[in-house]
Amino acid sequence: MSGKADWATKDYYAELGVSKDASADEIKKAYRRHARANHPDSNPGDNAKHEKFKAVAEAYDVIGDAEKRKEYDQIRSAPMGGFGGGGFDMGDLFRDRAGGGGGGFSDMFGDLFGGGRQRAARPKRGPDVESSATISFTDAMDGVTISLRLTSDSPCATCSGTGGKPGTKPHICPVCEGAGMVAATSGGAFTLNETCPSCGGRQLVYDEACPTCFGSGRGNSARTIQARIPAGVKDGQRIRLRGKGGSGENGGPNGDLYVTVKVTAHRIFGRKGDNLTLDLPVSFDEAALGADIKVPTLGGAPVTLKIPAGTPNGRTFRVRGRGAKRKDGTNADLLVTIEVQVPAVLEPAAREAVEAYREAMSGKALRSNLFTES
Missing domain, CATH: 2.60.260.20 (Urease metallochaperone UreE, N-terminal domain)
Structure with missing residues (x-):
């Protein structure tokens, strides 16, 4: 569900590629066509298509509903006295506030009520992983490549991190309205944003949760990597291997792997x-x-x-x-x-x-x- 503060600045008809006088059937067909082409389950790792999918889902949530569409059309072209008596775009009105430097109708409401929108799921860096390895004194002097068996947090292999049962379709989270964040009162004069507890920041929810991760979108993965221990490493030294840690989310970078090296004693x-x-x-x-x-x-x-x-x-x-x-x-x-x-x-x-x-x-x-x- 989309916040009404956004309606004045978003052209949902253009998002679905239909005219403003399109029939309900035409709107539904356009939505299904875009949803099939951009569904996350069909396009793993393609952030651009994931964003397009969320955008068309938001558009259909509004103009695919007769009552919401009527209200949306009224907001987008509302007659108002004092402005020449004709129709105008409220987005243009609020973009012109404060000398034209503002961000539009929804930004004004964001300024008044505690921050702007956060529609796109932000890339999240993967977790760092800790491991240890025991090598000989000679290998510590010369350097050595070792095999490490790692178990780390990663996107669920069954649902590719969506949290939904494969084959089911998502819809905009009703709690955060697709923002991925909700306002949390700190007890004082300030309102802070925190990750939505319903969708976990993913912005979309599924009616049926993934049977493997139970909707969390996360799982454990076991893998074997080759790690290069540099020459001259000391006993107890911690080696950082960039990008060898846990997998990132939403296109975010992988975390790092930290290996604590234990060196066995030499005979002489x-x-x-x-x-x-x-x-x-x-x-x-x-x-x-x-x-x-x-x-x-x-x-x-x-x-x-x-x-x-x-x-x-x-x-x-x-x-x-x-x-x-x-x-x-x-x-x-x-x-x-x-x-x-x-x-x-x-x-x-x-x-x-x-x-x-x-x-x-x-x-x-x-x-x-x-x-x-x-």
Whole structure:
């Protein structure tokens, strides 16, 4: 049902493609022809035809009813004193208000009673979807494409989101009169618009609800997608994949998919920021005398690390370019920390050598500074 405030500015005859003196039968035939050609069930995803369908349904609701048509014709061409005594278009009158800048008869009523019309169903962005994935330490460094099984909210597959039983015809929502919104009193001086509870903002209602979604127009869909996890991702990092979330409504864009990545621990490598870490066991003699030691790298050939004589336990060396990939495409470093190993059991020859070393160092006051008064 259309609000009468709109009648002065809408040419329903032109919308149906009939003359103003067309018979009721001609009007009905024109409506059926347009409805069949533009019905949403026959044109899924075609927003232009959906809008045309709603427009012809609104026109037929008025001029297809004898009483409403009579009243509509009177409003569209009403004689009024003071304007030359002849017929005139009230839409032209109210479009001329305030210097001609107004939006017409219905806009004037909108200004007075809390906002203008909202006829077209606005595109609605699809919901965002959350998921998680567990990948190996190596895949986190190199990047990997994974398969994700997602379940998300989407238009009902049975009714294509209309909310009506397939094969049934919709009509303009009687609660919101096809606006998709209704006025809600906030308790104060202001009136706010909210989604129509009858049609859910879809503007049309069906006499029989969809047996699958029970008229909601929404359902759950399960799908498998391929998601690219970039190189260098960290444990616990949240990756955003644009447009991979829930489906939009009325031509709106899809939502986004957010994937929380869990990275399994590596046997020998760790991570500190974008740098990889490695604890390198060295013997006492290697630390004391110096040595060239081969060090593994992740996914690459080993490198030779030169350990200077007298290297203390816990010292960290940097191997450049062997860490995780940074956002700018360069690689961070590998941090190698020395761990001097003390044998739990000594072979006789080794014990003899250590005792000789102790004897040689016996004159060194290693801890004398601990007992010095400051």
